[in-house]
Amino acid sequence: MSLVFVFVFCHYRFFRVLAAAQTEKKLRGAVGRICVFSGNTGMEPKLYRPPAEVRGMSSLDRDAFTQTISVPAVRVPVRVLNKVVKSLKKSSIQRPGVPRVVQDTEENADYRLVLLDPHRVTSPTSFSEAEAEALRSFGVPEELHHYELKLTYENLKSEEVLEAVLPQGQDVTSGFSRVGHIAHMNLRDHQLQYKNLIGQVIMDKNPGVTCVVNKTNIIDSTYRNFQMEVLAGEENMVAKVKENGLTYKFDFSRVYWNPRLSTEHERVVQLTKWGDTVFDVFAGVGPFAIPAARRGANVLANDLNPESHRWLQHNCKLNKVEKKVRTFNLDGRAFIQGPLREELPALLKEKVRVHVVMNLPALALDFLDAFRGLLHQEPQCEENLPTVHCYGFSKDDDPDTDVVKRASQSLGFPLEKLCSVHFVRNVAPNKDMLCVMFTLPKEVLYRVAAFTTTGTRKTWKSQLDGSLSGP
């Protein structure tokens, strides 16, 4: 019995290898004009490389990418087609817009060709044991046919197109952030010559993207928005995005929005509870303020950029929290020394939990001095002091220590061992964004030698009056 098995197995292996050798020979002859075989090691790995003539193209000519390549295929009777397609999932061709099953080239209506991935399958021995077994059980010969496949621009991936067009050896990274219908790129100098082509390719290859922009400078110093240039598509900068289940609408060219902060927004919002009060000093268009209000917090949200303030109000309505959020259009220090100072004593007395969110990482640590002596005229509260979540960038070797030191200096009080630091993200090589969380010390809030640092305390009321008239 076992001898019979050994014989059958050897016999089977022998014919598999023989079939492989024959098919490989056939394929090599058939596709020699189009793609290169490198001995027995398989097809040339750059099989999907577009024609060489596209190199250096500056305006996109999609037709120039059309070519014919030869791909392996198995000939399958229609009656077992679905089962075979299922069994060959791993080996069949997977290209955008390319069918896996085509008509039989011998025009026999009872057969179809299942196209295979030429990088995976170069001979019948390329099939896994499971695939070979499946073919046998469905009575499909493990013989490879070749099929002349027409590949067009539509079948290529964006990096394949760009790699073929841009100068050889240069980085073609085409990463972008997506903000609603806008793809937001940060092109390098050597890519600028091809910027419109790159924009067009990104738009073509990403459904839903109807506008591609490139940053033309570093982040604007005051309102944290970017100067940007439209590379392709419509010039509509008003985006609508979803973050953590809520909707935000804004003019991306005039306000700050970063899709990479959604986890951080969620993390801080989760720390708030129903009935808490949240002061969002640099609120932007509302990604902390609005979800906190949805969780039942009362929110006072502020932003100096009139455009952010306008969209913040709009988004409060859009998410039906306008009754829970009061908005302000003040400088952060004026907001702390104005509306926040006014509200705080009663909240602390009534044991309401208070959070202060300060997300302006380039400057927020410096704004902490606004808390010095803020309540020096009020009766001292020992418990239930506000929790501050203050963001900072650091390029230091020890970023945690660095931000705590800067926060302490700004407050005029040592925070070491009285705070926690959360790493948010790496924003550039050697530059981290961190969040320092601490309970605002009573020694800071109630100290008398307080507000000598700025003169804004006297002026917040006039700024506030102006802002309440609405956009």
Ligand SMILES: C[S@@+](CC[C@H](N)C(=O)[O-])C[C@H]1O[C@@H](n2cnc3c(N)ncnc32)[C@H](O)[C@@H]1O
């Ligand atoms: C980094 S963004 C953060 C926005 C929002 N909190 C978020 O997480 O997306 C900082 C915001 O602070 C605002 N801003 C800049 N300087 C300010 C200041 N001195 N006072 C108040 N807001 C300011 C900007 O307009 C911007 O919307």
